[in-house]
Amino acid sequence: MAELSNAPAPSQEALVDIYRRMIRIERNDDAIRKTIRLGRLVMPYYSARGQEVIPATISSLLTDDDKICTIYRGIHDMVAKDMPLRPLWAEIAGRVDGTCKGKGGPMHLTHPETGVMVTTGIVGSSMPIANGLAWAAKLDGSKRVTIAYFGDGASNIGAFHEALNLASVWKLPVIFVCQNNGFAEHTRYENGTSVDFIAKRAIGYGMPGHTVDGNDPLAMYAAAHEAITRAREGEGPTLLECKTFRFLGHVLGDDDKYMTKEEKAAAIAKDPLPAFKAWLVAQGHATEDQLADMQAKIEAEVEDAQEFGLASPLPSVDELRRDVFAQEMPA
Amino acid sequence: MAELSNAPAPSQEALVDIYRRMIRIERNDDAIRKTIRLGRLVMPYYSARGQEVIPATISSLLTDDDKICTIYRGIHDMVAKDMPLRPLWAEIAGRVDGTCKGKGGPMHLTHPETGVMVTTGIVGSSMPIANGLAWAAKLDGSKRVTIAYFGDGASNIGAFHEALNLASVWKLPVIFVCQNNGFAEHTRYENGTSVDFIAKRAIGYGMPGHTVDGNDPLAMYAAAHEAITRAREGEGPTLLECKTFRFLGHVLGDDDKYMTKEEKAAAIAKDPLPAFKAWLVAQGHATEDQLADMQAKIEAEVEDAQEFGLASPLPSVDELRRDVFAQEMPA
């Protein structure tokens, strides 16, 4: 794990905070999967296990005021952004106390208070909307930034292109964060994408683009710091390509036939979570005990959220007439 | 007009043929405009006056078997491809002898025999369809190529991105020809486009991209030759950005308020038509007389086509029930 020279080193506090976000993502993901396997949650689940570092690091540099737009594979992004877990669980359980009253579900989780503005199930569509959030920040004279999360496959759809071009022409405070996990559903990166590094596409929009090891918190910190600073200072957008891997295939239950056992095993062997933990301890940034304590608290939070979510009432069918328009529709 | 060293020089015959196509475009355009001004043709007209060199040069390297997809500003592309003028005129006059029986009009002229496959009024949409034509050529084991014409403004729409990426991944025999006239309707290049040269976007698709003086037949010949050869030899697509200028604004009648008189005058002063003609004569590639003779023949062809078109009968209203589906719809 190499520290980049021309970037501010994260403080000890920041490092531990990144780890906190990572372990919160992982513990929550683990609980969701277990609950699904027990049949107590029914939903399509796109686990981001393996991709924790990216949003954990980025979120460590954001405030509640900063916004994110994310995708179906985005619960890690929300948890990293410190979205509370109780309404998250109630939502994925389809209950009234969910962020969206159970109407949106896992692919459309929304929590404006922590800046989780839009979660979309349409590949590529986080980006054009993120521009609008960034435009509003500019109009407000605010220094807040917007992050658009998306996958490698999404970099091949039209919305990517239009969004990056507009962001550059309008110099918007937005960061386009591509979580390149090497696959788009079952399609390997190089079979769908014509360029070796997605970051190169930034050249076509006159904006900076960087390919980063998305499993390396220090590299991610440096790149994210630079991009976020640029955006806050009114210098415009950046494209960050963060290389990573999804350990659990496209959707929970996916049989992974389209990849080799070896490559999967090799990727999992490089799991950033234990590696970063060991590094933190080795470097003296935290003790095993401190981290165990942190983890225990998070597990308690997750358990509480799970119980809360699954105990929350089911929505009334009247909800079909509400929130379609601002005014409730007649029965 | 500099000859490029690493490209085959066009033969004398080719040079004269390029000029023939240019003057055929220009004479035809002139006649269309006059006929509109006389009120004998009613249609939205997007003149390409000033852009003749691009399709004239490219078409000199194509056969009838090669295909083009073009746009509302595309009559020059068709005329360069040697589309016959009689059905062209009948079509823009909305008559039964038109290429499209008067149903498509100027924005949808189609003439498969000369390879004019699709003319679209939707910015960017020539490109995805051109890919399919190129894919078919590959499946057929044919060496034919497809040209997708489009404007600089079109390089900012999603279809551009998706088409270039797919063409590269599939290694299709297609050439993306951007006729960069510096404006998208009333919007100046740099106010809509985030990169200084559209050709740079090719980097993002792992394909060659070149910016060429689109008013210089020799430069265009060299670049087109290279791209077409690549495509014919199965090496995949190329993006050509051809810099040019439209002398008559976006649509006939446009008042050009969005540009300065000076820049327009400067561009018109560099009109490639008289310049190329003078060069041909000076270089001894043709005599004034030969070119005058050629022009006279073309003017006769245009006049004949105009008369033919305006004399052709109006379509019957039954045509609304025909060609919607393969089978005629009941009355």
Added chain:
Amino acid sequence: MTAKKMNSLQAVNSALAQAMAEDNKVLVLGEDVADREGGGVTGATAGLSTRFGDDRVKSTPISEQAIIGAAIGAALSGYKPVAEIMLMNFTTVAMDMIFNHAAKLRFMSGGQSTVPITIRTLTGAGWQTAGQHADHLEGWFAHTAGIKVVAPSTPADYKGLLLSCIQDPDPCIFIESAGSLFIPGEVDEVATPIPLGKARIVQEGTDITIVSWSSQVLRCQAALPALAEAGISVELVDLRTVSPWDREAVLASVAKTGRALVVHEAVRDFGPGGEIASTIAEELFGQLKAPVRRLGAPKSPVPFAKVLEDAYIVSPERVAEAVKALMA
């Protein structure tokens, strides 16, 4: 209130100016909309960027997805963007943003997100722009949950309804149509918003109700003198808002007249008229003196040749004929 003679295009410009002056959250974006670009190809937005600043009136690249996306994002942040999609056929390149996002974010977020955008778009046959520039697609949007569909026919309605769209908390698509754009009328300089969802009775009558909207209202109106001469008393209802449509007004009118004709410029087949006609037939079953008929464009793309385009549009003569047939 001072009224002025203006056409519907000018009424749009006037509405935008009034809305921007009254509420600094109102923004305008779209291709060529700023004055640097001539204030719009038709001039609909002329003068706005000069008056309200380049921050609030922004020309965009040719990127309809990016346009609607930017509008949505700004709306989520408290702004009221008016996005122009030059022509309705180009909504197809932004349809994901409109259908999957603008229309649905409120519901999918359980009411947390509000997307008060207005999409202005022009369409309609009559200008020989052929197959890709003139479709009336209001039926698609009316079938979409979460978006309102507004289709005025007079300058005063263009202005008053656009003002309402801009202030409405829901996304609205505001349809400007070739056949009515340049017809002049009286418009208040400072206008009162006209409520969405309320029809306008263009002419009262007792024999038959014609329901129409957008430019087609004018073609129906043009048929009225001949029908009056034929002794037929027509009630002409301009829906103004296609969705939500004014069921009460329509049903009340047909309950009175006992006959209904629904006329739109859109393709008849599976068109928006089906909703209105079948609702009338269902709700007033047994009370009708004649079947409810629908007129619309044939199932064909819009043709180029003038003679075909004329036949494509439902003319005043065809309206009159259909009314007479229903009275027979």
Added chain:
Amino acid sequence: MTAKKMNSLQAVNSALAQAMAEDNKVLVLGEDVADREGGGVTGATAGLSTRFGDDRVKSTPISEQAIIGAAIGAALSGYKPVAEIMLMNFTTVAMDMIFNHAAKLRFMSGGQSTVPITIRTLTGAGWQTAGQHADHLEGWFAHTAGIKVVAPSTPADYKGLLLSCIQDPDPCIFIESAGSLFIPGEVDEVATPIPLGKARIVQEGTDITIVSWSSQVLRCQAALPALAEAGISVELVDLRTVSPWDREAVLASVAKTGRALVVHEAVRDFGPGGEIASTIAEELFGQLKAPVRRLGAPKSPVPFAKVLEDAYIVSPERVAEAVKALMA
């Protein structure tokens, strides 16, 4: 002919294999469709690339505009491409290619261009995929001139109709729907194409006609036993093709029964049922014993929570209720 028990997903696979074997101009393209990518996320195209080669079965990037564009271009060159758009909501990102191009090129070219493509797409509520993955948009396409809309409900129809779509000279959108995809049935291994535009009488009856299509047919069928018990003789018509729809069959049936209920999974408001209901009411005016009623989804995005999703879909119980109300 040997028949085999298979579900509709397998029937699709079987149809594609048969079509590709019979005609080497048939191509398949879409996201993940080749065997290298697992033969489709659902397995609909499994085995095809291995059997017919990677040239004829091509996985694509996530680029729906490019997918449909490539299909159109290949079709213009004599091929018969079957393009998969994974889910119907994603047709919105390719809508320009479908609506402005595939559907219109024949007309706009005066008959020179022919675009025999088939767009296969899956949709339908029931899998808790929420607001952006389950809309039934057949109404939009049925309103579009130049494209045929096919929506089968049984494995045999999935196969026979898909074969017809592929061979049809016009663009077809072939709608696969969650509610019917995994229901098994008998399918011929080498099947005969089922003609487009012809309805299927699922059950003959004399009291009332139910018109439906796609998965909704199965929910109507599930209501039949209860209705039979209540002594109501129902004629259930599966349209199979939504556009062009089988007017003759529907009108003949309703002329016989005197009552009609149109039921679809799509949103009721401005939905495709409006065309059918208003046509029935118009053509059979004065002959009906009850108003023509329509059932469909509420005007709402598809909700996530199971309890809401269940209420969103028109259940067999609601079909039965509506029938009984019409008989009352």
